[in-house]
Amino acid sequence: MxxxxxxxxxxxxxxxxxxxxxxxxxxxxxxxxxxxxxxxxxxxxxxxxxxxxxxxxxxxxxxxxxxxxxxxxxxxxxxxxxxxxxxxxxxxxxxxxxxxxxxxxxxxxxxxxxxxxxxxxxxxxxxxxxxxxxxxxxxxxxTAVTAWNALTGGRAPMPGETVLTLGTGGVSLFAVQFAKRSGARVIATTSGPDKAEHLRALGADEVVDYRQHPRWGEEVRRRTGGLGVDRVVDVVGDLSQSLAATALGGEIAFVGHWLGSDAPGRTPSPGDFFTAGAVLRPLAVxxxxxxxxxxxxxxxxxxxxxxxxxxxxxxxxxxxxxxxxxxxxxxxxxxxx
Structure with missing residues (x-):
């Protein structure tokens, strides 16, 4: 061997x-x-x-x-x-x-x-x-187990809630499918129409192009009528934008930080977390x-x-x-x- x-x-x-x-x-x-x-x-x-x-x-x-x-x-x-x-x-x-x-x-x-x-x-x-x-x-x-843990390891998404996924990596693609089959509304971020089409084919209800919307968290909040999403599966590490997208009492399942530069915004402060009222849950597979x-x-x-x-x-x-x-x-x- x-x-x-x-x-x-x-x-x-x-x-x-x-x-x-x-x-x-x-x-x-x-x-x-x-x-x-x-x-x-x-x-x-x-x-x-x-x-x-x-x-x-x-x-x-x-x-x-x-x-x-x-x-x-x-x-x-x-x-x-x-x-x-x-x-x-x-x-x-x-x-x-x-x-x-x-x-x-x-x-x-x-x-x-x-x-x-x-x-x-x-x-x-x-x-x-x-x-x-x-x-x-x-x-x-x-990737699949990580996506499953991100969605169910805290409080599982309920039908009618909104889940945000970031990009088209393996974890995010599974998260789109799992969230949609759980009855959630799914918003996904990506770059370019081809990737957006693939996300829609997997079940994403809406797709935000982060190149057109560098402050994608604000755009996601706008698309939820100002309420924000109930869950973010964050594989990027741009916490300022994830916080901007998350509803009061929502959860950020924090999967990875290696890709995030936080360039569109700034490094979140303790006050940002308090104001957002969001729960940050780091996880490992x-x-x-x-x-x-x-x-x-x-x-x-x-x-x-x-x-x-x-x-x-x-x-x-x-x-x-x-x-x-x-x-x-x-x-x-x-x-x-």
Whole structure:
């Protein structure tokens, strides 16, 4: 078997490929033939040495992968050979609130999924929806679970409420679908008519072009009759505009801050938060229980992700570079064969 290994801070060029003996699962462990994985900004941050959680030298990168169970160790009861499964990004986070004792993560402190075969604890695996291909299911562990947590981990959206999503990244595309199927009115931001059309096709009721409206938060509030939205799924980090868009008592699910320069406005002050009356809820992906609940919803809705492009296992460096270029809609997926 082959696997990729990283050198912290060395970037994409620091990746190496090595051959290993196929491992055998011990008690409670499962051997998975990885069939597909997905690329995200998170992987680029890990490789560049800019990730907030510890990154171990020589670790196998990649946190989002799916595959087929090929062997199980003694005592395993949750899965069986032939099952199609996904690995949870935080293997120890089964349910309940997140804590530092649960922060061990695939692809940074534990070996990840940029490999042909992976060993996993049976507790860290979930069955993937039957209607999804391996390539489609590879988008679930990171971006889909994050979107689900953003919408349901606090107070779930109610029918008739308004949800704002930002951009056309993987989390946002899932958030549009989840919010719309929950009965919410969905407003999305993006740049350009092609991306806007794709968002509408997924269910967005209105789209705000942030190039035409640099102060998009004010434009969103205008489109809600001055009330603001009940929920913002903020993957950008422009909190001044998210606050401007949020209704009194609304929630900002704060997914990422790496993209935000806050250029259209200014850095929010404590007074801005008090005046807005909004709740800021930072979050990190989600638990196994959240993943399983989301999969049940996907089964009912028969929802599918948007895939932008697929690469082969030997093309993982190219896939990472392509993702870094940006400008696309949907997920970049690696087909492991």
């Amino acid at each position: 082959k696997s990729y290994h990283l050198r912290p801070g060395a970037g994409i060029d620091g990746l190496t490929v090595r051959e290993h003996d196929e491992p055998a699962p011990g008690p409670g462990r499962v051997l998975v033939r990885v069939r597909a994985s997905s690329i995200s900004l998170r992987e680029l941050l890990v490789l560049a040495g800019n990730y907030p959680l510890p990154v171990s030298p020589d670790i196998v990168p990649g946190c989002a992968g799916v595959g087929e169970v090929v062997a199980v160790g003694p005592g395993v009861t949750r899965v069986a050979p032939g099952d199609r499964v996904a690995a949870t990004v935080f293997p120890d986070w089964i349910d309940g609130p997140f804590g530092l004792d649960l922060a061990a993560q695939l692809g940074s402190s534990r070996d990840g999924v940029f490999t042909e075969f992976a060993l996993a604890d049976e507790r860290a695996l979930v069955h993937i929806p039957a209607h999804l291909s391996f390539a489609e299911a590879a988008t679930l562990p990171l 989600g638990s196994r229980a959240a993943f399983e609940t989301m999969n049940r919803a996907l089964d009912v809705w028969q929802a599918r992700p948007t895939i932008h492009r697929e690469f082969g296992f030997d093309e993982i460096p190219q896939a990472l570079r392509h993702h870094a270029e940006g400008g696309f809609v949907g997920a970049v997926v690696v087909n492991h064969g």
